[in-house]
Amino acid sequence: MAPNMNTHYTATAKALHWGIAVLIFGMLGLGFYMTGLSLSPTKLQIYSWHKWAGVTIFLLVLFRLAWRIGHRPPELPQHMGAIERFAAHAGHHLLYVLMLAIPLSGWLMSSAKGIQTVWFGVLPLPDLLDKDKALGDLLQTMHLSLNLILIAVLLGHIGAALKHHFFDKDDVLTRMLPRSRP
Amino acid sequence: MKRFAVALFSTLAFATAAHAAEYGKVLLEQSRIGFGYQQMGVSMDGSFKQFDGQLRFDPAAPEAASAVVEVELASIDTGSDEGDEEVAAKTWFNTAAFPKARFESTGVKALGGNSYEVAGKLTIKGTTRDVVVPATFTEQGGTGVFDGTLTIKRGDFSVGEGAWKAFDIVANDVSINFRIAAAAQ
Numbered sequence A: 001m002a003p004n005m006n007t008h009y010t011a012t013a014k015a016l017h018w019g020i021a022v023l024i025f026g027m028l029g030l031g032f033y034m035t036g037l038s039l040s041p042t043k044l045q046i047y048s049w050h051k052w053a054g055v056t057i058f059l060l061v062l063f064r065l066a067w068r069i070g071h072r073p074p075e076l077p078q079h080m081g082a083i084e085r086f087a088a089h090a091g092h093h094l095l096y097v098l099m100l101a102i103p104l105s106g107w108l109m110s111s112a113k114g115i116q117t118v119w120f121g122v123l124p125l126p127d128l129l130d131k132d133k134a135l136g137d138l139l140q141t142m143h144l145s146l147n148l149i150l151i152a153v154l155l156g157h158i159g160a161a162l163k164h165h166f167f168d169k170d171d172v173l174t175r176m177l178p179r180s181r182p
Numbered sequence B: 001m002k003r004f005a006v007a008l009f010s011t012l013a014f015a016t017a018a019h020a021a022e023y024g025k026v027l028l029e030q031s032r033i034g035f036g037y038q039q040m041g042v043s044m045d046g047s048f049k050q051f052d053g054q055l056r057f058d059p060a061a062p063e064a065a066s067a068v069v070e071v072e073l074a075s076i077d078t079g080s081d082e083g084d085e086e087v088a089a090k091t092w093f094n095t096a097a098f099p100k101a102r103f104e105s106t107g108v109k110a111l112g113g114n115s116y117e118v119a120g121k122l123t124i125k126g127t128t129r130d131v132v133v134p135a136t137f138t139e140q141g142g143t144g145v146f147d148g149t150l151t152i153k154r155g156d157f158s159v160g161e162g163a164w165k166a167f168d169i170v171a172n173d174v175s176i177n178f179r180i181a182a183a184a185q
Helices: A011-035 A041-070 A082-112 A133-168 B002-020 B081-088
Strands: B023-026 B032-039 B042-048 B051-056 B066-072 B100-112 B115-124 B127-140 B143-153 B170-184
Touching: A011 A041, A011 A133, A041 A082, A082 A133, B051 B170, B066 B170, B100 B127
Parallel strands: none
Antiparallel strands: B023 B051, B023 B170, B032 B042, B032 B170, B051 B066, B066 B100, B100 B115, B115 B127, B127 B143, B143 B170
16 A cells, blocks of 8 residues: 555545534434423424434445545554554444434434435435334334443543644644544 | 017016115224325324214215214314324314314215215304315215315314414314215115
8 A cells, every 4th residue: 555645634524524523513412302392383483404414424424434445645654553443443443333323213213203304305215214113213223322431431432522723732633623624 | 578578577577676785884994084184294194983974875875975973073183192182182173072073064076987075064163164075976886985085174174273373283174084875776
């Protein structure tokens, strides 16, 4: 493999990273908030928004993966040991898997609960599952569990970025910041 | 004598046919009343598990037909327990005060083929409105099957008041689809 001379992420990669980050934090807050609401027009509206945003995140993540394959990110710092490198790669892979699996589980849950997902109220997504209450409840549990795992992995992700910045004093965090230049 | 026999036979055959063709007893297990509406661009549907009806229909004399259908509103299946509870409340059906919806025909018009228009009065939540229900009728081995869809406006019957009164989340149009099967008498 050719040596990787990239020292920073592309502007597109940064925009995707931070844009998706904002959406994910918004969605986590929205998701936990909306499930506690009693039935009202507001609740139905928020659920629709949540689904629209979920589909949007899913598509952004697909684009991000394609971009990631076409644009090699900068190498990990030299000082990192084998275990740290393994943890970094595993964490990033897990984040991608979760970012795709969570919206998928939400979409399937909605189908199983008998409610089609219609992106922005305009574009209907196919229902891959027939209405099935037990399956809907199972997918709801799965959607929640995947999100709890996501929160744990995100805490690890943020913790690792801060450790790189404040303890290792390397450029792992700064090279992803919007203002940093190659 | 031969002519008499033919005439008698024809009369009997006609009488038997006419008798067999009058449909009356509603077969609940083969009947269904459902509904559909739009919720923020999403097509939703549900059904009522309990209803009853009396009808009299002879395809040879449709104008003499009559039908009464009563729907137990608390038997609604919206697809979620939360939804079922909500629509029983005062803002929706107020099932405590108005447990049943009722349709009573006032006239039946044959449109040709197997199509009919059933005019009648629909009462939901204490409001009665004139409606015209388009329906088709098919005979399947001694069973008469009426299929049709009627679109009403929930606002006309004050179904969905208060916070639900606006139609931006739950649309005003509600289509009621039915299949009523009846046995020949």
